[in-house]
Amino acid sequence: MKLYCLSGHPTLPCNVLKFKSTTIMLDCGLDMTSTLNFLPLPLVQSPRLSNLPGWSLKDGSVFLDKELKECSGHVFVDSVPEFCLPETELIDLSTVDVILISNYHCMMALPYITEHTGFTGTVYATEPTVQIGRLLMEELVNFIERVPKAQSASLWKNKDVQRLLPSPLKDAVEVTTWRRCYTMQEVNSALSKIQLVGYSQKIELFGAVQVTPLSSGYALGSSNWIIQSHYEKVSYVSGSSLLTTHPQPMDQASLKNSDVLLLTGLTQIPTANPDGMVGEFCSNLALTVRNGGNVLVPCYPSGVIYDLLECLYQYIDSAGLSSIPFYFISPVANSSLEFSQIFAEWLCHNKQSKVYLPEPPFPHAELIQTNKLKHYPSIHGDFSNDFRQPCVVFTGHPSLRCGDVVHFMELWGKSSLNTVIFTEPDFSYLEALAPYQPLAMKCVYCPIDTRLNFIQVSKLLKEVQPLHVVCPEQYTQPPPAQSHRMDLMIDCQPPAMSYRRAEVLALPFKRRYEKIEIMPEPPPRPTQPTSSKKRKRVSEDVPDCKVLKPLLSGSIPVEQFVQTLEKHGFSDIKVEDTAKGHIVLLQEAETLIQLEEDSTHIICDNDETLRVRLRDLVLKFLQKF
Amino acid sequence: MSPHRVFPLPVWAGQDVGRSCILVSIAGKNVMLDCGMHMGYNDDRRFPDFSYITQSGRLTDFLDCVIISHFHLDHCGALPYFSEMVGYDGPIYMTHPTQAICPILLEDYRKIAVDKKGEANFFTSQMIKDCMKKVVAVHLHQTVQVDDELEIKAYYAGHVLGAAMFQIKVGSESVVYTGDYNMTPDRHLGAAWIDKCRPNLLITESTYATTIRDSKRCRERDFLKKVHETVERGGKVLIPVFALGRAQELCILLETFWERMNLKVPIYFSTGLTEKANHYYKLFITWTNQKIRKTFVQRNMFEFKHIKAFDRAFADNPGPMVVFATPGMLHAGQSLQIFRKWAGNEKNMVIMPGYCVQGTVGHKILSGQRKLEMEGRQVLEVKMQVEYMSFSAHADAKGIMQLVGQAEPESVLLVHGEAKKMEFLRQKIEQEFRVSCYMPANGETVTLPTSPSIPVGISLGLLKREMAQGLLPEAKKPRLLHGTLIMKDSSFRLVSSEQALKELGLTEHQLRFTCRVHLQDTRKEQETALRVYSHLKNTLKDHCVQHLPDGSVTVESILIQAAAHSEDPGTKVLLVSWTYQDEELGSFLTALLKNGLPQAPS
Numbered sequence A: 001m002k003l004y005c006l007s008g009h010p011t012l013p014c015n016v017l018k019f020k021s022t023t024i025m026l027d028c029g030l031d032m033t034s035t036l037n038f039l040p041l042p043l044v045q046s047p048r049l050s051n052l053p054g055w056s057l058k059d060g061s062v063f064l065d066k067e068l069k070e071c072s073g074h075v076f077v078d079s080v081p082e083f084c085l086p087e088t089e090l091i092d093l094s095t096v097d098v099i100l101i102s103n104y105h106c107m108m109a110l111p112y113i114t115e116h117t118g119f120t121g122t123v124y125a126t127e128p129t130v131q132i133g134r135l136l137m138e139e140l141v142n143f144i145e146r147v148p149k150a151q152s153a154s155l156w157k158n159k160d161v162q163r164l165l166p167s168p169l170k171d172a173v174e175v176t177t178w179r180r181c182y183t184m185q186e187v188n189s190a191l192s193k194i195q196l197v198g199y200s201q202k203i204e205l206f207g208a209v210q211v212t213p214l215s216s217g218y219a220l221g222s223s224n225w226i227i228q229s230h231y232e233k234v235s236y237v238s239g240s241s242l243l244t245t246h247p248q249p250m251d252q253a254s255l256k257n258s259d260v261l262l263l264t265g266l267t268q269i270p271t272a273n274p275d276g277m278v279g280e281f282c283s284n285l286a287l288t289v290r291n292g293g294n295v296l297v298p299c300y301p302s303g304v305i306y307d308l309l310e311c312l313y314q315y316i317d318s319a320g321l322s323s324i325p326f327y328f329i330s331p332v333a334n335s336s337l338e339f340s341q342i343f344a345e346w347l348c349h350n351k352q353s354k355v356y357l358p359e360p361p362f363p364h365a366e367l368i369q370t371n372k373l374k375h376y377p378s379i380h381g382d383f384s385n386d387f388r389q390p391c392v393v394f395t396g397h398p399s400l401r402c403g404d405v406v407h408f409m410e411l412w413g414k415s416s417l418n419t420v421i422f423t424e425p426d427f428s429y430l431e432a433l434a435p436y437q438p439l440a441m442k443c444v445y446c447p448i449d450t451r452l453n454f455i456q457v458s459k460l461l462k463e464v465q466p467l468h469v470v471c472p473e474q475y476t477q478p479p480p481a482q483s484h485r486m487d488l489m490i491d492c493q494p495p496a497m498s499y500r501r502a503e504v505l506a507l508p509f510k511r512r513y514e515k516i517e518i519m520p521e522p523p524p525r526p527t528q529p530t531s532s533k534k535r536k537r538v539s540e541d542v543p544d545c546k547v548l549k550p551l552l553s554g555s556i557p558v559e560q561f562v563q564t565l566e567k568h569g570f571s572d573i574k575v576e577d578t579a580k581g582h583i584v585l586l587q588e589a590e591t592l593i594q595l596e597e598d599s600t601h602i603i604c605d606n607d608e609t610l611r612v613r614l615r616d617l618v619l620k621f622l623q624k625f
Numbered sequence B: 001m002s003p004h005r006v007f008p009l010p011v012w013a014g015q016d017v018g019r020s021c022i023l024v025s026i027a028g029k030n031v032m033l034d035c036g037m038h039m040g041y042n043d044d045r046r047f048p049d050f051s052y053i054t055q056s057g058r059l060t061d062f063l064d065c066v067i068i069s070h071f072h073l074d075h076c077g078a079l080p081y082f083s084e085m086v087g088y089d090g091p092i093y094m095t096h097p098t099q100a101i102c103p104i105l106l107e108d109y110r111k112i113a114v115d116k117k118g119e120a121n122f123f124t125s126q127m128i129k130d131c132m133k134k135v136v137a138v139h140l141h142q143t144v145q146v147d148d149e150l151e152i153k154a155y156y157a158g159h160v161l162g163a164a165m166f167q168i169k170v171g172s173e174s175v176v177y178t179g180d181y182n183m184t185p186d187r188h189l190g191a192a193w194i195d196k197c198r199p200n201l202l203i204t205e206s207t208y209a210t211t212i213r214d215s216k217r218c219r220e221r222d223f224l225k226k227v228h229e230t231v232e233r234g235g236k237v238l239i240p241v242f243a244l245g246r247a248q249e250l251c252i253l254l255e256t257f258w259e260r261m262n263l264k265v266p267i268y269f270s271t272g273l274t275e276k277a278n279h280y281y282k283l284f285i286t287w288t289n290q291k292i293r294k295t296f297v298q299r300n301m302f303e304f305k306h307i308k309a310f311d312r313a314f315a316d317n318p319g320p321m322v323v324f325a326t327p328g329m330l331h332a333g334q335s336l337q338i339f340r341k342w343a344g345n346e347k348n349m350v351i352m353p354g355y356c357v358q359g360t361v362g363h364k365i366l367s368g369q370r371k372l373e374m375e376g377r378q379v380l381e382v383k384m385q386v387e388y389m390s391f392s393a394h395a396d397a398k399g400i401m402q403l404v405g406q407a408e409p410e411s412v413l414l415v416h417g418e419a420k421k422m423e424f425l426r427q428k429i430e431q432e433f434r435v436s437c438y439m440p441a442n443g444e445t446v447t448l449p450t451s452p453s454i455p456v457g458i459s460l461g462l463l464k465r466e467m468a469q470g471l472l473p474e475a476k477k478p479r480l481l482h483g484t485l486i487m488k489d490s491s492f493r494l495v496s497s498e499q500a501l502k503e504l505g506l507t508e509h510q511l512r513f514t515c516r517v518h519l520q521d522t523r524k525e526q527e528t529a530l531r532v533y534s535h536l537k538n539t540l541k542d543h544c545v546q547h548l549p550d551g552s553v554t555v556e557s558i559l560i561q562a563a564a565h566s567e568d569p570g571t572k573v574l575l576v577s578w579t580y581q582d583e584e585l586g587s588f589l590t591a592l593l594k595n596g597l598p599q600a601p602s
Helices: A035-036 A111-115 A126-143 A184-191 A274-290 A304-315 A332-342 A348-353 A364-369 A381-385 A405-412 A429-436 A454-464 A538-542 A558-567 A606-621 B079-087 B094-117 B123-132 B214-231 B246-261 B273-283 B292-296 B311-314 B333-342 B361-366 B397-407 B417-432 B460-468 B496-504 B525-539 B582-596
Strands: A002-005 A015-019 A022-026 A068-071 A074-077 A080-082 A099-100 A122-126 A179-180 A194-197 A203-205 A209-215 A223-228 A233-237 A262-263 A295-298 A326-331 A373-376 A392-394 A419-422 A442-445 A467-470 A495-501 A503-506 A513-518 A573-577 A581-586 A593-597 A599-605 B003-012 B024-025 B029-033 B065-067 B092-095 B137-138 B144-147 B150-156 B166-169 B172-179 B201-205 B236-240 B267-270 B307-310 B321-325 B349-352 B370-374 B379-381 B385-387 B412-414 B436-438 B446-448 B454-459 B484-488 B490-493 B510-520 B545-547 B553-555 B558-564 B572-578
Touching: A002 A373, A002 A429, A015 A233, A022 A209, A022 B029, A035 A080, A035 A429, A074 A223, A074 B446, A099 A381, A111 A184, A111 A467, A111 B460, A126 A184, A126 A194, A126 A332, A233 B079, A233 B484, A262 A454, A274 A304, A274 A442, A295 B292, A304 A326, A304 A364, A304 B172, A326 A332, A332 A373, A348 B094, A364 A373, A373 A381, A381 A429, A381 A581, A405 A599, A419 A429, A429 A442, A442 A467, A442 B545, A495 A503, A495 B311, A513 A599, A513 B460, A513 B490, A558 A573, A558 A581, A558 A606, A593 A606, A599 A606, A599 B201, A599 B417, A606 B510, A606 B582, B024 B166, B029 B150, B029 B166, B065 B079, B065 B150, B079 B094, B079 B123, B079 B417, B092 B094, B094 B137, B094 B273, B123 B137, B214 B236, B214 B246, B214 B321, B214 B349, B214 B436, B246 B267, B246 B273, B273 B370, B311 B321, B311 B333, B321 B333, B349 B361, B361 B385, B361 B397, B412 B417, B417 B436, B460 B490, B484 B496, B510 B582, B525 B558, B525 B582, B558 B582, B572 B582
Parallel strands: A022 A099, A099 A122, A122 A194, A233 A262, A262 A467, A295 A392, A295 A419, A326 A373, A326 A392, A419 A442, A467 A495, A599 B510, B029 B065, B065 B092, B092 B137, B172 B201, B201 B412, B236 B321, B236 B349, B267 B307, B267 B321, B349 B385, B412 B436, B454 B490
Antiparallel strands: A002 A015, A002 A503, A015 A022, A068 A074, A080 A179, A203 A209, A209 A223, A223 A233, A513 B454, A573 A581, A581 A593, A593 A599, B003 B024, B003 B446, B024 B029, B144 B150, B150 B166, B166 B172, B370 B379, B484 B490, B510 B572, B545 B553, B553 B558, B558 B572
């Protein structure tokens, strides 16, 4: 059993497991941090961003100044943003039989895999994962296609050029695998290859392997996967959460008794407590608005935003914010809000019972009804008429490189009354802000990552007791910035096996059993086909020594054995003691039987009848196996 | 282990569309499928006779679980009676929408039975609540482990919101129960689907056993035509419905028709439960058909443009209109009030889209009565047109055959239908699929033999040894192999004999035979041995024959040594020695050598 590690990003994994002649891809996360190296895509013509000076090498050669621009003291690539794909050369991806998706954040590379590698298999995911995943892709495609940029930069990627560039461009990895965003057509084609599954559904793959998604508690429809044969079990734990937010709680019990547990998708901010962060989020928001400022929340169109809206729903009246408009701007805002209300079966118990009343499970329905929350597909159109300040705007993209958020950064960045609050943990907020510096607006970092932290992981591992743990290398040492925090790593026995991008791991697996079915009665012996071929007669009669006879066990008490012999008509029996046992002599038959603890030896003339009789008497004392 | 196990099947849903309640015993597990009430009776016959299940002892001890296929009362109506009045505390499984809607319909029915008709010995509101607390909701396709051995799995059945078919599985034995289903997508629901799960038994409803669907589309056209004609000539149309199920389908039907024909005649829906009911459909939209699910963000099919809330005063408005009003049997409430107002005008029409219980106004007018005695000795003359139109979504004969083809069962059992029609279908199934097909009467038990296969784990060592012999296992063909079966903690493992001895801490007892074969040969022992070697080498082409440096000859693991005869120098003694495991070859060799050696070429 082998594990091909195609992604080095611990929360956006992409691994391929070869197990019992099936090839299973586990997630295909897309590392979008690469976009931080690109200039933002402004929705409205920005004089600042369109008149940036080109950057040239120290030796004065200017061939890069079309591709690289200097902005706020940093160098950015001026082209369509590109994403870092999983490794596509390590294994022939056309041989992948199935792809298992664990949550909507971990499927963003799907179109690259299914559309451009010769992939012909099936993708399995839950319904909410597919629907919300589609929204995320749709939004991304829309953000990028809305601002057409003819230029595609590639000169800077040349190895000899790249090492001469300033950080962080110099240190960007795998730049040759970076690709432009896919199209909606590719997204639709990729999603059409998905087969919907439900939690605890057992899916047979070629009769060899069974895969089962389990609730992972992290997002709507998010799952962990069990991959098992009748005697081996691999658990794949991706983004999971033990906090009570909106999704169904995590199913931990089913992870028990795994031979291997592949652990990915832990919290990216292990030192931040999500509840505390939500509190800070609310108070910062209230403070800014009360002082007449606007609040910008760069976010994804689904996920934590539902929880934030729910908190605000409970908070705004008591904080005296009921007159403040909340805007949610995304091409998929409406769909996201609508979809969240129809997945009752995938929600936590509290929300489920609301549906039975019947009431919408999320209170943002009421926020919309009372006009406190308004949603728009973009800043153009209706929004410009309705727009009132001060206000709170939720919009994407959290990288601040594309989407409507770029406009608000440009619009509000110059006033210290305003605040941008970062809640998504996927991007470093300082790097995200780099092209907007210097900023007058306040920046608050409240990353809300509900995924497992190291304390929860160690508790989980104690609970489910896997034989081996496999995880990205980042989890086997403390984070680089906090190298003294030995508690911020996985601690288990035996030590976790770690992987990094482009590595192939042989998993420590001992397959010992295989399932067969036995019939209550033996089948009729196969009759030898009467062949017409000429053969020597003797060899036709030679018995097939491949028919195995049972092994024997037990020992033969000499006295009882002699009695038995006598009972069966043998007379003239003499018994001699030897060092290890006895010798029974049948003088008349010139036969000698050596009896020892673990062996019996019958020495006789070539008299088959006699031999068989003696054999049967000996066998009476022994057990067959 | 006996080669056959059986599961008896007392079936209550036999040849009658009244109510469904089936008991299945499969590999020692007892499962009750549906718990319906008969809408046609007002006495004890209304509920199934649960004493049938077990004469003594509690139901909870006897039944491993109860499964409800959908929210229609003929499938779940007796549930509170069963769990709270007879007494059952085990798990009750149903889908999420069924769990949401079922208590509402039960409460509705309870109100009619107790509050309106004053029936005693009926379950209370509290009992419905207590009963629902025992419910465990299941997802589609989720494998629910009821206990270590019994598992159930739900499949989409169409029919009504949340309707499901269930697979019940114990080890390698399984039963599929369809409940009610339809194989063609309708206005708001998708078609039933099941994978090729090859159950031992498929229990299918057979309401429309002989109908080959002329039907649904025609009935819809018919319905629209009648409604349209009536409003065209200025008449009013009353459609008494229950709040959930058919009502939504008819609303979608009229809504799309109005949209297409650009009609302006108002359609009303009596208030109260309606909005709530539509809300259920909105929240459980993932259970509806593909088209509705795909477009719900742009346009939720259950938010009707043309259908408005009804106000009591509207009934006296002049001009045409269409009104959906509850309840569906015209026995009380708004639908009856409107009926009384409109009954006298022959331009108006009442369309009954479902079944009516005896004694209700609905039943009376459907059976042709035109003079109704109302309270206060008032006689109401019915001049309006009365139409009956069945819209229930059941599979027709073609659909049933299709499902049998999908699931590939070993045998089929027909329930929930009329005997004559079922007989026709039975023959068809037996002919086409060559499987046995049963149609038990109410209370009759069907027993099916099954041939169990016994799954065991074979050690890879043993399996590889088998493979090494060059015989790859042929798919689905039995073959013989030797090993030791170890049964421990209800698991079966097949291992090699060596491993079995080792695991059990036993040592092997070696049984060895040595036979003396006398040969006439004056030459030296070494030469005799050499002659034996070349003879055997020539004879046994397929075996490994070796001549060892010490002068002995081996054939596989059988050792042959030549020795001088103690008395006769003209005779040599061959000592042939083998273990019990090589007995056949050993005994063959002694017989072969006894025949003497061929003359050496001189």
